[in-house]
Every structure is written in structure tokens, then in C-alpha cells.
Amino acid sequence: MATILELYRVDYWKYRAEGNANIVLQYIGPHSHLRNTVLRLRKANRLDDPGTELQGTNFGDDTMTKKDLTVESHFATEVIGLLLGQEFVEQLIAVALPPGFLPSLALAIEPSRPESRRQKGIDLAQSVGFLALDHTRFIKPSPGQSDVAVEIKPKWGFLTKSAFLRKDQDIKRRKCRFCMYQHQKIKTGQEGTLSKYCPIDLFSGTELLVQDAVDALVDTPQNNLRLFVDGIQKSVNRESMAQCLSAPSTSATTQLQEQQQKRKPQWMEGDDPLDYEEDDSGPVRLTDVLTKILIESPLLRRLGRLQQALDSLDVETVHQLYTYLIEHDAAHLPEPTVEEFLETAEAFMDRTDMNAMMTEDQDTFESHNAAGLGFEPEDLEELPEPLQLHFIREFLLSATLKDCSILITIQRDTATVGVATTANATLSRLEVDAGSEFHEACHRIKVKEEMFLYKIICIDLDPKKMTSVPMYLKKDRTIVNHYLATVGDHEAACGAN
Ligand SMILES: [Zn+2]
Structure with a gap:
């Protein structure tokens, strides 16, 4: 220390x-x-x-x-x-x-x-x-450049495919938790209008859908999107999102204009450059940069797949396991220690091929995930107690990952404007004390001929409690029942567009 x-x-x-x-x-x-x-x-x-x-x-x-x-x-x-x-x-x-x-x-x-x-x-x-x-800024300041940081609380990025789902919960296979929860939030007055955001689009990995999801977050940020410029929080709206990247330094503007000139068709030579426009040559918007980062970085895909793989049983089944354990020994169901959570994570990683998980298409991933459990719904009560505990803990790890935020910090990279490579990362260090230092990995990304530096990190990763399982079940049922009672099961499925 x-x-x-x-x-x-x-x-x-x-x-x-x-x-x-x-x-x-x-x-x-x-x-x-x-x-x-x-x-x-x-x-x-x-x-x-x-x-x-x-x-x-x-x-x-x-x-x-x-x-x-x-x-x-x-x-x-x-x-x-x-x-x-x-x-x-x-x-x-x-x-x-x-x-x-x-x-x-x-x-x-x-x-x-x-x-x-x-x-x-x-x-x-x-x-x-x-x-x-302070992840809203970079360790190394860049003169004349703002550090723009966006905090996204993405929430649940999957529709359950659990074989353990009850028939009356079938809506959970089509509508995502976030979209259903919105109706409950309106009822309780927690929100005044429905969010346009759907996490299934954000986690899809498909550029157009990710772009739609980011735009929806800007239109209805609720508590899912926050904006910081040079460490100071700003309100989120289309204008603030457009402005924070809209004033490139003189050199970047000049280079952008030069690039636009270079790409100008021959027949336009001599025309006023201001009259020349093409679809992707406008100023780079913050949402464009965010979309590209969310697709390029493995973080969002990894987060979504882990959320789903660690929640293979669904809260209904996890609560059943919890009940068996309580019935068996009501007085003794201690909260997991960090060591026990670590053992759970290690056992999960042992049965999971992370490379395959990251590269498989959604259907293949889901079928592998279901097969990896090694037991059927009817075997549940016969599972040895340590395994019952293990699957509750997996569910709690998933709950942490469903509740975290992603912080993306962006800065114009004027030093390498126009350089083609985007894959290289550089490491900055901040030594705070002999033997104690922070480091951050900065990546480069090219968006519409402009280069940006970015870092991406996951925050708010608190452990969830075993004793919260009954609360999770109650909340889940309330959300589903309210959705079915007020909306019904006739809307398009999430991610179906
Ligand atoms: Zn949805």
C-alpha cells in the first residue's frame, strides 16, 4: 500500500x-x-x-x-x-x-x-x-485538443435462449429486458418517455444497427449515456454531441480539406470547394467515432457474450437452486468471497473456448453455450450442492457485467492524420509513487480520413450479492408481467429489424 x-x-x-x-x-x-x-x-x-x-x-x-x-x-x-x-x-x-x-x-x-x-x-x-x-481524460494532455469521454451503460445485450425458461416467460426470448423494463419505469414515474435505445442493436456488431443504437442513446440518454469534455460533464443532446468534436485544430482542418480535394473527381476541378460534398465527407461526428470504436474493440462483444454465457439458466432457475440450498441449510448461505468468485470464473473459463466465443456467429455460440452445461432441466434438483452454488455465482458474475459501464475517451490525433494504419496501440504511464504507476493503452482509429486516439475501459464492476437473488426474481417477474399486461406479445422482436 x-x-x-x-x-x-x-x-x-x-x-x-x-x-x-x-x-x-x-x-x-x-x-x-x-x-x-x-x-x-x-x-x-x-x-x-x-x-x-x-x-x-x-x-x-x-x-x-x-x-x-x-x-x-x-x-x-x-x-x-x-x-x-x-x-x-x-x-x-x-x-x-x-x-x-x-x-x-x-x-x-x-x-x-x-x-x-x-x-x-x-x-x-x-x-x-x-x-x-481519471479516465475521462488522457494521461498525456495534447495542446489545443479536447479530451472527449462518453460513458455508456449498455445493460443486457442478449435475448435468453435458456432451455430452462418457463413457458409463461417465453416473451423473454423475443423482447429484451431493457425494452420491457422501460414500460415499468414509465408506470413508476422513474422515466417520462420510453427510451429509443435497444441494447440488442448496440451489441449486434453490425455497423448500421450500432449506429442506430448510439443515435438512440443520444436522443434518449436516460442514465445510459453521459458526456464529458476535458473531465467536465456536459448535457447530452445532438448539439452537444456534434459540437465537442466539431472544432478541429487548424492543421486537422487543413489536412481534411486537402484530403477532400484529393478525392475530388477530375470534372470538379476548379469548382468552389464549399460546393463539393459527398455522403461520407462531412465533419466527423462523435457518434461516428463511437460506432467505429464499439465495432473495432473486442470489449462490447466479449461483454455481451459473457453476460449471456454466465446466465445460461435464467433467474427463474437460479432462484430454484437458491431455494434448494436455503431449504437444505437455511442458516448458512454465506456471500461468496473474492476467492470463491475467482474459482467460479476459472471453472467457467475452463469449460469455455474464449476464442471460439469471440468469433462464432450468434447461433453457433448459443448452441455451444447450451451444450456446455452438461445437464438438463430435469436434473436440476439432483445437482451436487457445490455445482448449485457454482451456477448461482455464475449468475451473480453475469449480473455485475449487466450493470457495468463502458467509458470511451477520444481525442483527435493530429500527429498522425492520414496515416493508414489503425491497429497500433501505445502505452502511456503515470508514476504516482516509487513502485506504483498507472498505465493506459491508447489506440488509433481512422474515421472518414481523420485519425483519432481512444482508450476504452469497463467501470462500475461491483460484486453482486447472493441474498439479492430473490429480489432479482421478483423484479424480473414484475417487469415481464407488466409488459405482457400493458403491451402484450405483438411487437416486433428486439433485434429483428
Ligand atoms: Zn430491446
Whole structure:
């Protein structure tokens, strides 16, 4: 664990964002080796009197120990890293938090926090925090260029083909979870309008469908699309998405015009260049670049196939296994440890040919996936207990992958505009301490004759709980029943267009 003295000044940190479990602060101090970092701290329930809590170190019952915190960070790097590939998982550096630092920090950032999140605060009992790269920016700034980052929460990228599905759940083979859930969200007032986005299109790997899905996310972003320019969050709409890449540096504009001139047909020589247009020669839109990256990078395909392969049984069957185990030993169904999750992931990888999984067409992948289980629905109750546990854990790993986000960071690459090769990746490093460094892999991609740099990573990879299985089942049934009651089974299947 690193002790980095430059970290521990309250005025070096600015509130950035928070979720239910963690709060993220951005480094704004003078040290260049920390310039691009964020500090992630765990939250805990406040005691009744917030004033007392901010001055003391006494917290509610969900305070985690130092050991737990470190182990939890291993879940993403080791377990999900094994499944998705280490290069797609966020790197964390554990840093010691000296006594007295957190209470002052908590007081200082309190005014910046949204009211709705203040029922929890920084867990003052934690002695370990995590330093991470600010992935909305690149390690190396490029003068005159903006870093544009897009965070996509893609959700469930598959229609179940499980042989274990009940007859009355058959709609799940045709309509995706996201599209059905939209109707439930309207009913509860969580959303005002239906999203135009369908994950099946985004995960399809077909350029036109991916482009449609990205455009739909821009039109109805809900909480599935966020935009950052130079680390600052911007509202998402067609204008903001168009503008953030629309002001190339002078050299890039000149080169683009030169390229357009070069491609100009002979008969047009001498015409005003402004009158010359062809379908793919307009300014490159951010959505064009995103589409190309999502198709070129293996991450989205890997994510979608893992979600499906780890959820071969469907929640109905997983809940049945959960019930058998509870009936057998009601008092003892502990949450999986990181080691147990790792064993589950390793066993899954042993029975799975990842190369085939990544290259097979959808039908072949699904038939291999079903055959790989080695048992039929009628064998379920007879499965040995360790196997029953194993398949519940696989389902929980799938749940993590259904709930994560993909962060793509893009910058114009003026240094190599016009260079044909797109496959090379370069590694940048940021040494934060002797022996501790961050690295990021930057790829190059050519979109409509312009070159861009990008990095892509998966974030929000938290372990899911065994005790949530009954909740998952309840939610799934509510969504399906509401969809069937209000819409019925007559719409076109997702992905059928
Ligand atoms: Zn859908």
C-alpha cells in the first residue's frame, strides 16, 4: 500500500461524483504526477446527528474493515479482469489514509454534494482509499485538443435462449429486458418517455444497427449515456454531441480539406470547394467515432457474450437452486468471497473456448453455450450442492457485467492524420509513487480520413450479492408481467429489424 504525502491536503481535492457506495474526488493540487487521478472513498450510513458524525470517526453498521476494502478492489481486477481481460478493467492503487484527514475532507466537500445523496457520508473509519486514473481524460494532455469521454451503460445485450425458461416467460426470448423494463419505469414515474435505445442493436456488431443504437442513446440518454469534455460533464443532446468534436485544430482542418480535394473527381476541378460534398465527407461526428470504436474493440462483444454465457439458466432457475440450498441449510448461505468468485470464473473459463466465443456467429455460440452445461432441466434438483452454488455465482458474475459501464475517451490525433494504419496501440504511464504507476493503452482509429486516439475501459464492476437473488426474481417477474399486461406479445422482436 502506498503512502503518498502529497495526497493528504484537503484543498488538493475537489468533489467529483458519487454513487450509493462510493464517493469520488478529483485531484486539483500542484503535483503533476497526481494531476490525472481521482480518489475513491467508501461511503457509510450517517449516525442520526450529522454534526457529530462529521467531527468523529464513529459510523453506522456498514463500515468496512481495511481488509474488506482491499479484497473488494480485487474483485474487479482479478475476477472480472480474468473474464473481460485485464486491459479493460480499471487499475486501482490502495493508499493509506492518515487519521484526521477524512473528517476534514468530509467537512470541506459537504457543500458540493447533492442533497439527495447526503443520507450517507464518507466512511470515516476507512484507513485505505483507492487512487484511480481519471479516465475521462488522457494521461498525456495534447495542446489545443479536447479530451472527449462518453460513458455508456449498455445493460443486457442478449435475448435468453435458456432451455430452462418457463413457458409463461417465453416473451423473454423475443423482447429484451431493457425494452420491457422501460414500460415499468414509465408506470413508476422513474422515466417520462420510453427510451429509443435497444441494447440488442448496440451489441449486434453490425455497423448500421450500432449506429442506430448510439443515435438512440443520444436522443434518449436516460442514465445510459453521459458526456464529458476535458473531465467536465456536459448535457447530452445532438448539439452537444456534434459540437465537442466539431472544432478541429487548424492543421486537422487543413489536412481534411486537402484530403477532400484529393478525392475530388477530375470534372470538379476548379469548382468552389464549399460546393463539393459527398455522403461520407462531412465533419466527423462523435457518434461516428463511437460506432467505429464499439465495432473495432473486442470489449462490447466479449461483454455481451459473457453476460449471456454466465446466465445460461435464467433467474427463474437460479432462484430454484437458491431455494434448494436455503431449504437444505437455511442458516448458512454465506456471500461468496473474492476467492470463491475467482474459482467460479476459472471453472467457467475452463469449460469455455474464449476464442471460439469471440468469433462464432450468434447461433453457433448459443448452441455451444447450451451444450456446455452438461445437464438438463430435469436434473436440476439432483445437482451436487457445490455445482448449485457454482451456477448461482455464475449468475451473480453475469449480473455485475449487466450493470457495468463502458467509458470511451477520444481525442483527435493530429500527429498522425492520414496515416493508414489503425491497429497500433501505445502505452502511456503515470508514476504516482516509487513502485506504483498507472498505465493506459491508447489506440488509433481512422474515421472518414481523420485519425483519432481512444482508450476504452469497463467501470462500475461491483460484486453482486447472493441474498439479492430473490429480489432479482421478483423484479424480473414484475417487469415481464407488466409488459405482457400493458403491451402484450405483438411487437416486433428486439433485434429483428
Ligand atoms: Zn430491446
